[in-house]
Amino acid sequence: MKAGFNGLKGKEISLISIVLMCSTIILWSWERTPGLSAFLPPQSPLHLYTDHLISRSSVKAPPDLHKHVSEHDSSMPEKKTTDELQEKDLDLASQTISAQSSSGKSMGESITKTTLHTEQIPSSVSNEETKHEKILEAGKSHGIQTSSNLTTFEAKSNEAKGENNSKQEQPKIDLITNIPQISSLPVTKESWNNATENNACNYAKGKWVPDNKRPLYSGFGCKQWLSPMWACRMMQRTDFAYEQLRWQPKDCEMEEFEGSKFLRRMQNKTLAFVGDSLGRQQYQSMMCMVSGGVEMNDVEDVGKEYGLIVAGGSARPNGWAYRFSSTNTTILYYWSASLCDVEPIDVNNPNTDYAMHLDRPPAFLRQFLHKFDVLVLNTGHHWNRGKLNANRWVMHVGGVPNTDRKLALIWAAKNLTIRSVVSWVDSQLPKHPGLKVFFRTISPRHFFGGEWNTGGSCDNTKPMSVGKEILEEESSDPVVASAVKGTRVKLLDITGPSQLRDEGHISRYSLTAKPGMQDCLHWCLPGVPDTWNEILFAQI
Template identity: 30%
Template sequence: MGWRANLWWGDAGPRCYLTVPVLFAALSFLWILDQTCIPAGTLRGEFYTTLFQSSYRDSPIGGPERWTASTLRNCDIFSGEWVYDENLPLYSSCKFAEPGFVCHRNGRPDLHYQRWRWRPRGCDLPEFEAHDMLNRLNGSRVVFVGDSMGRTQWESLCCMLLQAVADKSSAKLIHGPITKTATFLRVRFLSKNLTIDYYRSPFLVAGGRDLPPRSPKRVVATLKLDKMGRIGANWHKADILVINTGHWWTMTKTYRQGVYFEIGKQLTRGMKVDTALERAFRTVTSWVNDNVDFNRTQVFFRSYEPPHWSMAFSRLPLNASTYHKVYPQATFLREALELNHSPALLLNVTTLSSYRPDGHVFNYTRSSIPLDCAHWCLPGVPDTWNQVMYYSLLIRALVLWGPASVPEAKDPVCLSRKKW
């Protein structure tokens, strides 16, 4: 009979007094976990399966005993400072880096800009494990969509992953060449059946020369702020999708070129460029919500990376404690994601990039532009954008790629979904 011999109906009452508070505590714990540690877009069943089938030590988010209020409050990977690290850069030469952005080959005498590592406040990032990420991306399609900054991040990721490939010739540029006007680029890592694509779409929304009736002669083309461009059909079924825009939303790139804004086939004369960008972000995030299968595709919206035209030839990062600047381009994106309740993740690189005036191309380029304080040197700051993207995927319990041991940070991280 064993334990059953000691169980009788009279025990049920007293046992209920213990069962009810235990059940209440368990449900409360699961509710807190749901609100703080399960990122938007994550299937809860997959999250808990990954959590409880992996050991706490190997889990990318750590065990419950490591989820302290201090960790949750202090570990924001997008807030921190740059520290000098002699172990950087992650690569020195790369066939996928645009020649105009390889500053040390174009005469830049100092190499310190390659050796700054981003250290978040209250925690640390693991080293970028190229072999690990390459294995997780096996059989995948990664797509970058946006302006030339998106192309730079695409080049950076290809170069970072190339370091883990023994036979460098097996990683090929199969659609190129890499130029600033290329509308589509693709690199294939044959050993992993992995493709990494870039689609050029500086504004993301639809545009063209089919003007509204009775448009003034000064109007050469329009941007349809309420309509997504056709290019979306090419990339919405990716496994990982990274989207960015921002640098073309200026007076120089729009009104002064004869490019005006249009909503519902009506020309919006006098609309401010910032207002147009805000409206475009709402269109793009809404379109992604409606057309991308988030069970298949992990979507990142990468925020605006500021230029530093007033800080030409800077040699050091700025001090995070004294430099504070708000960029509306980043604010508009965050608000659009919140407004549309998007499951996409915000890769908020605005602040960390704003501290790096030393990381720009300047005149160490092969471009006809005499001074470039907008684009970034490679190796350099764009490598960090990919590092925080890599870690963001790890701390989401690797829903896309399945449970596996991961590089551990010096401090565990469990980010609240509210920070995304």
Template identity: 35%
Template sequence: MDLHQETQPQKVFHILSVSTFPNKKDVVAYALIILFISLLVTSIVFCNLLTPPLLLLPNFSFSKTLSCDYSNGKWVSDENYPTRKYTEDCPFLDPGFQCRRNGRPDLGYVKWRWQPHGCNLPRFDAKDFLERSRNRRMVFAGDSIGRNQWESLLCMLSEGVSNRSRVYEERGNPITKHKGFLSIRFQDYNLSIQYYRVPFLVVIDDPPENASQQVRRAIRVDKLHRFSSKWVGADVLVFSAGHWWTHHKTHKMGWYFQEEGRLNMTMDVMEAFGKSLQTLKSWVFKNCDPKTTRIFFRSYSPVHFRGGEWNTGGRCDLSNAPETDHLKPEVNEPLNNQIIKNMVKEMETAKRKVQFLNITYLTAMRKDGHPSRHREPGTPAKAPQDCSHWCLPGVPDTWNELLYAQLLSGAW
């Protein structure tokens, strides 16, 4: 018994020590240990060849390792960034977005570049974008914030054209925010990029002619705007809605929601927004080729009124730099973004080429990028500040850099 108790630790010592010559039993133990380690290493390598992120990076999903979340990052100062942009001489800019020309004294708002966490945005290449878009048609449909983005893209792409006279509005119409439909043609590429002003995407019924003031307008959440017939056949569709889907722009203006011929005076604004998107989804399923048509839903673009709302003295001319506290964006993600995300997931399940263009967080941090009091010539001095739209060049250029990156990720 005493001898057995003394030999057990000795065997352990032989196994652990390389200076002691092992006996046959120890050789077998060594072999078993080496075999076990070899099998373990082989299993790890084999498993990671099949599903590397699940084993090596357990905190990340497979999809996140293959693509970047461009919506998450920070604004960084870049003095060279303005040299890669267009100028206010671009002929496709609405006067209301030309902030420097309208008296804004600083130019710092164009010197900020969006830097995603963990990756870089592909550098916008106008010539490459145009070549990839040859013989195609792009449509921007939605509110005036979508027009902001449309004008930005036109100016960004014009930098890749040698003969600017071959870029023009197809019907000869001037660029003005009061036009409901404009189509810019890049002749050398047989490319048209169109804008349709449809703030709600769906129909707003007008009261009958000579109706009394008690007869009010109704938003038809079950019927798309008549412009939708012109979207059929487009290769890329970029929808932007949400800016008008507020209590003030609906109920306070005395508008009602209407569905299937019935007025609903109590329907919640976000419920109505969701129903309108379902109407749009049904239109997509009916009219868009699932193999070729690429669809983007841009998220909500935050406003930055301070000290009041747009009609109660709110202003945004006190900032000349982005928000620096990246952990506390100025707004939480609005509910309409979640509604859009849910619809995008439904359409992805149906095998549609649809993407969520999420610009809310990066835009929320740019309180310095609005026209504010520097509005277009002829605007009354006491007119509200513009803290909804954006100076151009400016923040919407980054939205288009994200659009370009997402098109590339989809093998555009």
């Protein structure tokens, strides 16, 4: 074989010509777009990840993906001119390569017919970068050595992407559902504060649907957290269809609850439930949901940090606080049935009455609000004359006994207290920008044929016997909805969905009710309060 240029055959000469022409065109394109900023990825909301739930090798982009990307690009007039110029440059390169290629199928055809697979699109790749990668791949497939300028571009682009990613991590998008996925990384303080609620979804609208994946924990288990008086599986009840229903909001999906996902989202954070016995049920439900009803050894009792200890003469503390060591997540409950400050009038008299300050939040909130990251408030069922008399609560306003005859009405006193505590919490939020506060609407009672002490019952075992679907836009608890309106306190609206579930109460199987009485206020667990926590999880 002869050495030198004269020894080259026609095909090899063509290949060298192609290399030289590609290099010239790419360099010309580079000069026409000065500065590295022209090649940086645009701020696009579309980021494709295929490592969550789906395989990279088995899934291709949906047919409308190209349309989605092009529509997004067309909405950016400041980028359109550059894109058009680079498109012309790439077309010219394709035509030149196609004309000079001697293979059976032209390189231009190979490039233009390259399909878009998910494994070819990194999470933050730009349109320009994708186009260059197509030329690189097509050139390699035809044995062409690409210009060093493209290699330099890749290095600079990757460096720039690294700087962008270090500034702000973009959420992963599930390719199938287009729903943001939760990263396995812990939630940072910055991302927590910048998180926004999905305001497009009204979780109170919808219907109950059967789901054989329910319940989320065993009704025979979770003895570590679940009180026997609410564990209906441990009672004489024999029907448990109420356990296998899931709430389906109308026109939107609710995020699936996972205990591990909840703990990651709440890493180094504290969730506090403050309210009555229905709040305690929600707290116990959450503990069972997070643990899956399985005994956990890495949970620490931290009640002393919040003053939740058994006081002298008391049967139990005013609440409980436990910390999951794996993620430093604390979940606590504090009993405050009225959500107002209650203090003894005469501390030296064991039979003293108690001042019920309608316009003052509980001392527990004032003392520990700064330690909470998520706060869930509720009240309602203790606002009746019998409860006030039994507890020896005397209404106070402005630090003195109430003399306003209008406020002497129980419902008026309750409304004042709800508005007062919401207003106070809202005033504190600027001091605690990372705090998210929810006010849970009232849990409905289902006494039929009388009250709790006059023969009222809830013997029904058929789900949705009182209704099939909630379609109203407004909350079924107008008092709480009105109180939070215009504030930064969010509504945890559970009244409507719960109203459809009269069969989910403890009913005649209560372990604590007197003979002939039924509990149509509290719920069997697992049961309806689990859904309250699913809605809460979706809103955090």
